[in-house]
Amino acid sequence: MxxxxxxxxxxxxxxxxxxxxxxxxxxxVLPTVEPGYMKPLLPEEAPQKAEDWQNIxxxxxxxxxxxxxxxxxxxxxxxxxxxxxxxxxxxDMLSGAxxxxxxxxxxxxxxxxxxxxxxxxxxxKQVKEQHPDWSDSDIVGKLVAYGSAQAHSSVxxxxxxxxxxxxxxxxxxxxxxxxxxxxxxxxxxxxxxLIPFYVVGTLGTxxxxxxxxxxxxxxxxxxxxxWLHVDAAYAGSAFICPEFRYLMRGVERADSFxxxxxxxxxxxxxxxxxxxxxxxxxxxxxxxxxxxxxHDMQGSxxxxxxxxxxxxxxxxxxxLWFVLRLYGVENLQKYIRNHVAQAHExxxxxxxxxxxxVVEEVVLGLVCFRLKVISFIxxxxxxxxxxxxxxYFKNFQGSNELNELLxxxxxxxxxxxxxxxxxxxxxxxRLAICSRFSESKDIQYSWQEIKTRADEVLKENSA
Amino acid sequence: MxxxxxxxxxxxxxxxxxxxxxxxxxxxVLPTVEPGYMKPLLPEEAPQKAEDWQNIxxxxxxxxxxxxxxxxxxxxxxxxxxxxxxxxxxxDMLSGAxxxxxxxxxxxxxxxxxxxxxxxxxxxKQVKEQHPDWSDSDIVGKLVAYGSAQAHSSVxxxxxxxxxxxxxxxxxxxxxxxxxxxxxxxxxxxxxxLIPFYVVGTLGTxxxxxxxxxxxxxxxxxxxxxWLHVDAAYAGSAFICPEFRYLMRGVERADSFxxxxxxxxxxxxxxxxxxxxxxxxxxxxxxxxxxxxxHDMQGSxxxxxxxxxxxxxxxxxxxLWFVLRLYGVENLQKYIRNHVAQAHExxxxxxxxxxxxVVEEVVLGLVCFRLKVISFIxxxxxxxxxxxxxxYFKNFQGSNELNELLxxxxxxxxxxxxxxxxxxxxxxxRLAICSRFSESKDIQYSWQEIKTRADEVLKENSA
Numbered sequence: 050m051x052x053x054x055x056x057x058x059x060x061x062x063x064x065x066x067x068x069x070x071x072x073x074x075x076x077x078v079l080p081t082v083e084p085g086y087m088k089p090l091l092p093e094e095a096p097q098k099a100e101d102w103q104n105i106x107x108x109x110x111x112x113x114x115x116x117x118x119x120x121x122x123x124x125x126x127x128x129x130x131x132x133x134x135x136x137x138x139x140x141d142m143l144s145g146a147x148x149x150x151x152x153x154x155x156x157x158x159x160x161x162x163x164x165x166x167x168x169x170x171x172x173x174k175q176v177k178e179q180h181p182d183w184s185d186s187d188i189v190g191k192l193v194a195y196g197s198a199q200a201h202s203s204v205x206x207x208x209x210x211x212x213x214x215x216x217x218x219x220x221x222x223x224x225x226x227x228x229x230x231x232x233x234x235x236x237x238x239x240x241x242x243l244i245p246f247y248v249v250g251t252l253g254t255x256x257x258x259x260x261x262x263x264x265x266x267x268x269x270x271x272x273x274x275x276w277l278h279v280d281a282a283y284a285g286s287a288f289i290c291p292e293f294r295y296l297m298r299g300v301e302r303a304d305s306f307x308x309x310x311x312x313x314x315x316x317x318x319x320x321x322x323x324x325x326x327x328x329x330x331x332x333x334x335x336x337x338x339x340x341x342x343x344h345d346m347q348g349s350x351x352x353x354x355x356x357x358x359x360x361x362x363x364x365x366x367x368x369l370w371f372v373l374r375l376y377g378v379e380n381l382q383k384y385i386r387n388h389v390a391q392a393h394e395x396x397x398x399x400x401x402x403x404x405x406x407v408v409e410e411v412v413l414g415l416v417c418f419r420l421k422v423i424s425f426i427x428x429x430x431x432x433x434x435x436x437x438x439x440x441y442f443k444n445f446q447g448s449n450e451l452n453e454l455l456x457x458x459x460x461x462x463x464x465x466x467x468x469x470x471x472x473x474x475x476x477x478x479r480l481a482i483c484s485r486f487s488e489s490k491d492i493q494y495s496w497q498e499i500k501t502r503a504d505e506v507l508k509e510n511s512a
Numbered sequence: 513m514x515x516x517x518x519x520x521x522x523x524x525x526x527x528x529x530x531x532x533x534x535x536x537x538x539x540x541v542l543p544t545v546e547p548g549y550m551k552p553l554l555p556e557e558a559p560q561k562a563e564d565w566q567n568i569x570x571x572x573x574x575x576x577x578x579x580x581x582x583x584x585x586x587x588x589x590x591x592x593x594x595x596x597x598x599x600x601x602x603x604d605m606l607s608g609a610x611x612x613x614x615x616x617x618x619x620x621x622x623x624x625x626x627x628x629x630x631x632x633x634x635x636x637k638q639v640k641e642q643h644p645d646w647s648d649s650d651i652v653g654k655l656v657a658y659g660s661a662q663a664h665s666s667v668x669x670x671x672x673x674x675x676x677x678x679x680x681x682x683x684x685x686x687x688x689x690x691x692x693x694x695x696x697x698x699x700x701x702x703x704x705x706l707i708p709f710y711v712v713g714t715l716g717t718x719x720x721x722x723x724x725x726x727x728x729x730x731x732x733x734x735x736x737x738x739w740l741h742v743d744a745a746y747a748g749s750a751f752i753c754p755e756f757r758y759l760m761r762g763v764e765r766a767d768s769f770x771x772x773x774x775x776x777x778x779x780x781x782x783x784x785x786x787x788x789x790x791x792x793x794x795x796x797x798x799x800x801x802x803x804x805x806x807h808d809m810q811g812s813x814x815x816x817x818x819x820x821x822x823x824x825x826x827x828x829x830x831x832l833w834f835v836l837r838l839y840g841v842e843n844l845q846k847y848i849r850n851h852v853a854q855a856h857e858x859x860x861x862x863x864x865x866x867x868x869x870v871v872e873e874v875v876l877g878l879v880c881f882r883l884k885v886i887s888f889i890x891x892x893x894x895x896x897x898x899x900x901x902x903x904y905f906k907n908f909q910g911s912n913e914l915n916e917l918l919x920x921x922x923x924x925x926x927x928x929x930x931x932x933x934x935x936x937x938x939x940x941x942r943l944a945i946c947s948r949f950s951e952s953k954d955i956q957y958s959w960q961e962i963k964t965r966a967d968e969v970l971k972e973n974s975a
Contacts, residue, residue, distance in 0.1 A: 056527070058599075066518075066606065067518060096837055099842070102599070136521075142601055145604050147583070374558070
């Protein structure tokens with residue numbers, strides 16, 4: 050492909066992208082195809098001869114788009130947002146052109162696991178000083194990490210991958226991990242000969258966007274010499290607004306902190322900065338330094354390759370820089386506040402409908418709601434003796450099934466997309482404000498869609 | 513940024529990229545700045561108000577480019593290539609616009625660690641069947657993995673991260689890991705009560721592009737029930753050419769195979785496919801399946817999120833698809849063959865200069881060379897008695913220092929970029945053909961540059 054073809058191709062793709070994004074709300078958010086749909090649309094083998102780029106453009110709607118879940122549609126309310134913006138796309142073009150592999154100056158990811166491995170190395174070293182006769186595997190067998198039962202699955206997975214015990218701790222009535230619970234668990238484990246070494250506190254859980262009490266966990270971790278990692282993947286971006294910073298009270302006690310601008314700060318995936326109070330232990334966990342990676346500047350700036358699992362990285366800082374400059378703090382704050390306002394707008398709509406309840410406090414851009422327990426009672430009135438007689442009683446006590454049906458109906462229609470969660474056996478629907486195109490009219494649309502599906506489900510199940 | 517601004521910005525960036533890439537050989541390949549250079553060029557804080565995109569364009573040469581090592585310059589011969597192409601850049605634009613997070617259908621990375629964790633789970637399960645009374649940490653403490661002493665540092669690091677013993681095995685005179693060496697190590701470790709469980713065979717080592725004998729390692733691994741992982745990160749792309757496939761003889765015995773199209777197949781970083789003979793164990797190592805990630809299609813296609821460490825991925829398959837189509841197999845083969853031919857051209861130049869030697873067989877696109885051991889002997893001739901008397905003797909026996917000086921001089925001048933390696937205490941320079949713009953004239957230029965620096969170094973050190 051010569052430079053002129055590249056210019057034409059890039060221009061055509063730019064138009065395609067604008068057309069795709071500016072009209073994204075017109076598309077069905079979920080695909081209707083099933084796994085395997087693409088196979089008959091594609092040749093069995095890669096082409097021997099180069100094709101024209103126009104062929105690819107023609108195939109985008111035919112081959113690719115039918116399989117796409119449109120994560121940037123204002124009708125997409127699943128998981129949490131994943132960021133995207135025009136400046137970030139242009140930055141990635143440049144990143145793709147420079148296409149250097151950042152070993153040394155850049156950003157970080159895989160934060161929970163990386164921090165856990167650092168904590169593991171730190172604790173093994175500490176324990177060996179007291180028990181020089183214990184082997185590494187003796188010690189590792191005793192190590193125990195903690196997270197809230199509401200923490201993201203990646204927290205438990207980090208324990209699995211790191212080869213250590215991991216305990217999920219119960220949360221309070223607001224689903225926050227409290228200091229007292231942690232202290233009890235540590236005490237019990239120490240009495241059983243285990244070695245507590247790592248705690249993950251979550252700010253903005255995936256299930257319901259609740260906030261562990263870092264201000265209570267911090268002092269305990271510090272006095273017990275346990276590594277405290279703060280996972281603020283989603284909520285971290287909101288701290289750009291001063292009015293939300295109370296949610297991370299006590300954060301100065303943490304050993305590591307991670308958030309994802311690629312979730313809620315308009316920077317395309319992946320961009321997940323990790324801050325470490327003392328990177329020494331992470332570096333020790335990872336550092337294998339062959340000659341071909343040595344360089345004269347060694348030591349003059351952090352060698353971020355020791356902070357992560359892959360050796361190299363793309364030049365991801367570019368897109369963060371482009372976004373910060375081309376939005377400005379002001380517009381990023383506006384963006385966050387706008388999403389939070391839309392979540393509250395949706396919350397009001399839910400609360401105004403007696404069939405629904407909101408099951409968690411709405412703090413940022415997530416609303417957790419469900420069809421309430423509803424009892425249908427029908428009486429037969431006997432005019433003769435002025436008595437009423439119960440002839441039909443049906444209630445949806447424990448109506449997780451009903452809410453599952455509702456969600457299935459919503460996603461089946463494919464006009465909007467939500468995912469569910471479950472806490473203490475209570476199944477609910479999560480509506481996250483995700484799209485940068487989302488406006489009040491989209492919230493109204495999504496609510497109408499949910500009401501329509503609820504009407505259907507209730508009608509069919511109350512006969 | 514509105515769509516029209518995005519179109520203008522994207523168009524301007526496209527021109528910048530074309531101008532950058534098509535003239536990349538004019539730039540000094542290595543930067544002259546030092547870490548920290550950027551700080552005074554940047555404001556202390558992110559801007560409050562949005563800036564114009566033109567400001568960013570103006571800052572690219574001022575702020576970013578001075579710090580860039582130009583990985584795509586034909587004067588860049590360090591490490592191995594990292595891929596880049598116009599089709600891949602356009603594909604990434606689309607990937608950035610769709611900006612979905614692939615959990616379920618996509619590609620994989622972190623291959624060596626992932627395979628090791630799978631092998632670990634598999635072996636623990638096997639051992640537990642024979643010794644139901646052994647705990648996980650008893651078993652993990654006995655596990656031992658193997659790789660060649662020439663394997664990439666990430667292989668040893670996988671052992672560290674996976675919390676298992678890792679042995680680096682000696683290679684033969686051609687720096688290949690042989691079956692006999694592996695068999696002896698396994699035997700010795702088993703006699704010491706250890707449990708061998710994982711072997712990494714490398715096709716195309718980073719140090720010198722040598723090839724472990726998969727045909728010998730395979731049968732041993734299979735009969736000992738040890739997981740054989742093949743790391744063909746660099747060389748794997750060459751197997752698109754039938755004439756290089758002999759290098760992977762025996763590959764059908766492997767349990768997993770990984771190569772990096774982002775190294776040598778024109779697909780921008782990162783794109784690192786991992787093939788698993790039986791993914792069950794990897795899935796078991798990683799699988800934590802919360803409700804919010806469950807979906808109706810579960811089981812109908814592989815859930816690749818269980819195959820990797822991060823939960824999500826960008827839509828990276830797009831760029832592989834664009835590149836395969838817009839180059840065609842034919843041009844990809846031509847690309848590989850062209851690089852290999854340039855390596856042989858450089859090899860001839862080195863061999864024609866009596867001051868240099870080539871220290872490894874040139875198989876693909878890497879030439880390993882060094883200044884030979886040279887002795888300068890000066891005699892004083894006594895005409896009276898027709899005797900000559902040795903008055904000066906200097907040799908560079910073990911002249912690693914001399915080659916280090918040469919490399920320092922080359923990289924210091926910054927016109928071309930190489931990195932060194934060392935095998936059995938023999939230090940040498942690695943010249944890799946990396947750039948997609950590389951032509952014969954660039955090889956000639958790089959050789960002239962090396963000769964000039966060698967002249968300087970030899971002159972200064974032979975006085």
